[in-house]
Amino acid sequence: MSARIWHIAHLIGIITIMAFLLAPVILVFPISFSADAYVAWPPSAWSTRWYGELFRNEEMVQAFKNSMVLALIVTSLTLLIATPAAVALTRSVFPGREALISFFTAPLLLPSIVLGLAILIIFVGYGLVGSWPGVMIGHLVITLPYALRVLITGLSTLPANVEDAAGTLGANPFVVFRRVTLPLIVPALIASAALAFIVSFDEVVISLFIAGTQLKLLPVSLYHYVESRADPLVAAISALMVLGTLAIVLVVERAVGLRRAVAK
Amino acid sequence: MHLKVESLGKRYGIFPPSVTDLSFSLKHGELLGLLGPSGCGKTTTLRMISGLVSATSGKITVGGQDVTQLPTFRRNMGVMFQSYALFPHMTVAENVAFGLEMRKVPKDEIARRVASALALVHLEKVGERKPRQLSGGQQQRVALARALVIEPDILLLDEPLSNLDAKLRDNMRNEIRDIQQRLSITTVFVTHDQTEAMAICDRIVVMNGGKLEQMGTPREIYETPATPMVADFVGRINRLSGRWAGKDMVSLGESHIRVRNQGVEGNSVLVMVRPHRIRLVKHDQPEGATADNVVPGVLRQITYIGDTLQYAVEALGGIVLVDEATRFAASGHHPGDRVLLCWAAGDTLTFDMVTPQ
Amino acid sequence: MNDTPARGVEEKAGPGSSLLLTLLLPIIIVNIIAFVMPVANLAAMSFREAASTGSLSDVVSLKVWASLLEDSYYWSIAWRTIWLGVLITIITLILSYPIALFASRAERGRAVLIVLCISPLLLSAVVRTYGWMVILGEQGFLPALIRQVGFTPPRLINNEVGVVIGMTEILMPYMILSLLSGFGKLDVTLEQAAETLGANRFTVLRRIVLPLSLPGILLGSLLCFVLAVSSFITPKMLAGGRVALLATEIYDQAIVTLNWPLAACLSVLILTVFGAALLFYGQLTKIIE
Numbered sequence: 001m002s003a004r005i006w007h008i009a010h011l012i013g014i015i016t017i018m019a020f021l022l023a024p025v026i027l028v029f030p031i032s033f034s035a036d037a038y039v040a041w042p043p044s045a046w047s048t049r050w051y052g053e054l055f056r057n058e059e060m061v062q063a064f065k066n067s068m069v070l071a072l073i074v075t076s077l078t079l080l081i082a083t084p085a086a087v088a089l090t091r092s093v094f095p096g097r098e099a100l101i102s103f104f105t106a107p108l109l110l111p112s113i114v115l116g117l118a119i120l121i122i123f124v125g126y127g128l129v130g131s132w133p134g135v136m137i138g139h140l141v142i143t144l145p146y147a148l149r150v151l152i153t154g155l156s157t158l159p160a161n162v163e164d165a166a167g168t169l170g171a172n173p174f175v176v177f178r179r180v181t182l183p184l185i186v187p188a189l190i191a192s193a194a195l196a197f198i199v200s201f202d203e204v205v206i207s208l209f210i211a212g213t214q215l216k217l218l219p220v221s222l223y224h225y226v227e228s229r230a231d232p233l234v235a236a237i238s239a240l241m242v243l244g245t246l247a248i249v250l251v252v253e254r255a256v257g258l259r260r261a262v263a264k
Numbered sequence: 265m266h267l268k269v270e271s272l273g274k275r276y277g278i279f280p281p282s283v284t285d286l287s288f289s290l291k292h293g294e295l296l297g298l299l300g301p302s303g304c305g306k307t308t309t310l311r312m313i314s315g316l317v318s319a320t321s322g323k324i325t326v327g328g329q330d331v332t333q334l335p336t337f338r339r340n341m342g343v344m345f346q347s348y349a350l351f352p353h354m355t356v357a358e359n360v361a362f363g364l365e366m367r368k369v370p371k372d373e374i375a376r377r378v379a380s381a382l383a384l385v386h387l388e389k390v391g392e393r394k395p396r397q398l399s400g401g402q403q404q405r406v407a408l409a410r411a412l413v414i415e416p417d418i419l420l421l422d423e424p425l426s427n428l429d430a431k432l433r434d435n436m437r438n439e440i441r442d443i444q445q446r447l448s449i450t451t452v453f454v455t456h457d458q459t460e461a462m463a464i465c466d467r468i469v470v471m472n473g474g475k476l477e478q479m480g481t482p483r484e485i486y487e488t489p490a491t492p493m494v495a496d497f498v499g500r501i502n503r504l505s506g507r508w509a510g511k512d513m514v515s516l517g518e519s520h521i522r523v524r525n526q527g528v529e530g531n532s533v534l535v536m537v538r539p540h541r542i543r544l545v546k547h548d549q550p551e552g553a554t555a556d557n558v559v560p561g562v563l564r565q566i567t568y569i570g571d572t573l574q575y576a577v578e579a580l581g582g583i584v585l586v587d588e589a590t591r592f593a594a595s596g597h598h599p600g601d602r603v604l605l606c607w608a609a610g611d612t613l614t615f616d617m618v619t620p621q
Numbered sequence: 622m623n624d625t626p627a628r629g630v631e632e633k634a635g636p637g638s639s640l641l642l643t644l645l646l647p648i649i650i651v652n653i654i655a656f657v658m659p660v661a662n663l664a665a666m667s668f669r670e671a672a673s674t675g676s677l678s679d680v681v682s683l684k685v686w687a688s689l690l691e692d693s694y695y696w697s698i699a700w701r702t703i704w705l706g707v708l709i710t711i712i713t714l715i716l717s718y719p720i721a722l723f724a725s726r727a728e729r730g731r732a733v734l735i736v737l738c739i740s741p742l743l744l745s746a747v748v749r750t751y752g753w754m755v756i757l758g759e760q761g762f763l764p765a766l767i768r769q770v771g772f773t774p775p776r777l778i779n780n781e782v783g784v785v786i787g788m789t790e791i792l793m794p795y796m797i798l799s800l801l802s803g804f805g806k807l808d809v810t811l812e813q814a815a816e817t818l819g820a821n822r823f824t825v826l827r828r829i830v831l832p833l834s835l836p837g838i839l840l841g842s843l844l845c846f847v848l849a850v851s852s853f854i855t856p857k858m859l860a861g862g863r864v865a866l867l868a869t870e871i872y873d874q875a876i877v878t879l880n881w882p883l884a885a886c887l888s889v890l891i892l893t894v895f896g897a898a899l900l901f902y903g904q905l906t907k908i909i910e
Contacts, residue, residue, distance in 0.1 A: 017719065020716070020790060022741070023752070023756060024753050028751065028752050039754075041761055041762045041764075106656065110660070110892075111853075113868045114851070114891060117663065117871060118660050118888070137651060161345045162351055165410075166351070169363035170363055170367055171366050175366070204746055222745075222751070223747050223858070238752065242748070245744060
């Protein structure tokens with residue numbers, strides 16, 4: 001009997017910890033529907049007024065658009081840069097290959113506060129602060145390591161010898177890449193793209209340093225807003241961001257899931 | 265000579281060479297087997313012929329043209345991989361068509377040739393399926409069709425049967441041979457299974473440690489092996505050490521054995537006899553023992569393998585294996601019996617030992 | 622069976638070396654512009670001086686370092702940062718271990734559980750921290766709950782408590798992931814063997830599971846400590862500027878006071894703490910081998 005009680009107590013403990021883990025993500029939702037002018041629990045009344053406020057807030061709307069566009073550009077660039085690099089790193093053997101891969105992963109090891117500051121200081125000298133190219137590069141340096149990892153794994157786990165087989169049938173290396181390698185790494189490409197998009201869209205510290213005052217980005221605008229105001233607007237935006245992220249994950253799951261079934 | 269390999273060698277950096285000074289040639293339409301234990305260099309050799317691995321030294325010639333420097337995709341060889349390497353994202357038909365697409369064959373001709381290739385391997389109906397929907401045997405046949413449809417100069421098979429179970433292996437082996445002969449296509453076939461090699465190859469190259477041990481027909485390899493390694497690798501065989509003692513006599517311990525060759529008296533020699541060339545006779549019926557060599561022994565163990573009885577006999581200072589077809593077996597041998605081993609001098613292989621074994 | 626040596630040595634018919642360079646050039650360029658140059662520059666920056674106008678002199682000097690190391694204010698910041706880092710790491714470990722253990726043993730729903738644990742990582746730090754402000758704020762969820770039960774709620778925000786609670790939750794996914802990678806090597810049959818030899822649940826945990834999961838624990842702890850010490854957004858938002866830590870000080874010096882050399886020094890300081898933690902980790906790992 002005590003084994004049973006222990007088992008249930010254990011389960012309750014796990015659920016409590018999980019609730020702790022997911023609490024902030026979940027609690028922004030009810031607060032976003034609060035009718036109050038400030039964050040209070042429980043809300044005196046419910047309303048969708050803050051969602052309305054959101055779309056009327058010019059800065060937030062602009063920041064959202066900018067972040068969206070930036071993330072899309074950064075994602076495309078990430079794929080264009082990381083894919084050839086991943087191919088080069090998995091299809092050739094040369095001295096220092098492992099060291100090079102570590103070098104490309106290194107930006108993730110640096111705390112973003114240090115990286116952000118370091119990039120700011122350099123960029124100021126070149127007038128890149130607050131510019132689109134500057135922010136793009138600032139984001140690229142952290143999205144590339146993620147994408148590279150996923151693509152290297154994807155390329156390393158291709159079925160054995162299919163590229164050799166294509167060669168023996170008369171395909172030159174470019175054709176092999178286009179007709180055999182590329183279709184087979186589509187799941188990895190999709191996962192990399194989703195990851196790069198989310199990382200870029202969510203990035204706050206580096207953006208805080210180098211986006212300046214002209215280029216409004218959503219996470220930075222949220223941060224500044226919270227510093228000065230205490231109303232549930234941020235909750236509404238946060239709720240939408242959570243839903244957006246969820247949507248991306250589901251889409252990727254369906255796309256990659258389907259692809260994986262086809263590729264086998 | 266259609267395919268010629270001259271002094272082929274491969275070395276990876278500081279490692280000992282995988283292949284050393286390998287030379288052989290094939291006539292048009294011949295099926296050559298590359299046989300040997302794991303790590304002997306047979307797969308590396310095949311990959312060098314196909315261009316997937318570049319040779320460190322030597323030359324490869326096809327139909328008189330030197331292809332050694334040509335990249336894989338220009339060699340026009342059909343390769344069948346051990347893992348089949350079918351493109352998982354294409355249908356069976358698309359897989360088979362791939363090589364033809366690379367050669368810019370017009371669409372309707374592709375369709376025609378794919379259909380006939382699939383018919384050749386008895387897989388007419390599966391064109392629209394994906395590889396993962398097929399069984400292992402079917403996948404293998406698709407791989408074969410894909411390699412053949414391009415009408416290659418040379419067909420290279422890399423252990424194509426090792427992923428199949430025993431029954432299927434036998435059937436496929438014969439089908440491959442059948443197709444190969446019908447198309448009269450020059451073929452190199454890599455395997456570690458000597459039964460396979462003997463069953464279908466016109467000639468066999470036995471490799472060991474990157475070097476060629478012997479090249480010959482299956483019969484030559486089996487009956488007159490050039491080295492102990494070959495003798496041992498192709499079929500079961502007994503090994504006994506002794507010394508030359510007189511013209512065609514070898515002393516093995518207490519006994520003297522008549523052999524078919526000759527050697528310098530006193531030198532060490534390795535004597536090898538196939539188990540199924542030895543007859544077992546009850547020790548108290550010596551009149552049945554009319555052979556060049558008759559040696560006494562004690563039967564230690566009998567193993568019944570269905571169509572064969574395997575005897576382990578303590579004799580000549582060691583254990584001698586004797587195989588007997590069950591239907592010819594004399595009545596009732598039992599472990600512990602005293603027996604006589606009988607065999608012919610002509611069945612006794614000898615190999616001079618430069619250094620003691 | 623292969624007679625070629627390990628893949629790393631086998632030569633593949635891959636890109637020639639000039640093509641290789643072309644494929645790798647873009648990523649190399651990005652990394653040089655936005656990683657190598659900035660970091661090198663930052664290290665050099667810590668050896669410059671800043672005039673009160675915010676401009677920089679070209680003189681190489683150790684003045685900034687001297688002022689940093691002499692000022693007890695910065696020592697207290699560093700100490701507070703490290704102490705909180707350790708505290709957060711310990712609490713995160715205690716909370717994450719049961720979850721990771723449960724996830725590694727569960728058969729059904731295991732993937733779902735792991736996805737749930739990792740999903741917070743897909744959200745921006747601002748969003749997650751804001752969620753904690755909602756929960757811990759004076760009018761927030763938790764105090765309201767405590768009031769309902771009849772107690773006066775303690776202050777959970779704009780102080781170190783809030784930072785610790787928030788940071789713990791933020792870092793739990795990282796800890797769980799590290800622990801899981803360590804658990805992967807734990808074989809259920811080992812636990813079963815111990816049971817057949819007479820060990821009860823607790824003993825199995827104490828003598829078999831815990832020791833074998835030590836590599837995962839060490840790795841997770843290193844990761845969490847390093848992230849806790851260098852974290853900016855969460856401590857800044859939850860402490861309301863009342864708790865000075867290395868990361869927040871770097872931001873203030875860089876953006877508000879425009880004293881870049883000082884900010885650079887503090888950055889090098891953080892990296893030194895990293896290095897020390899890594900060394901410590903290395904030593905501990907050797908000991909348990």
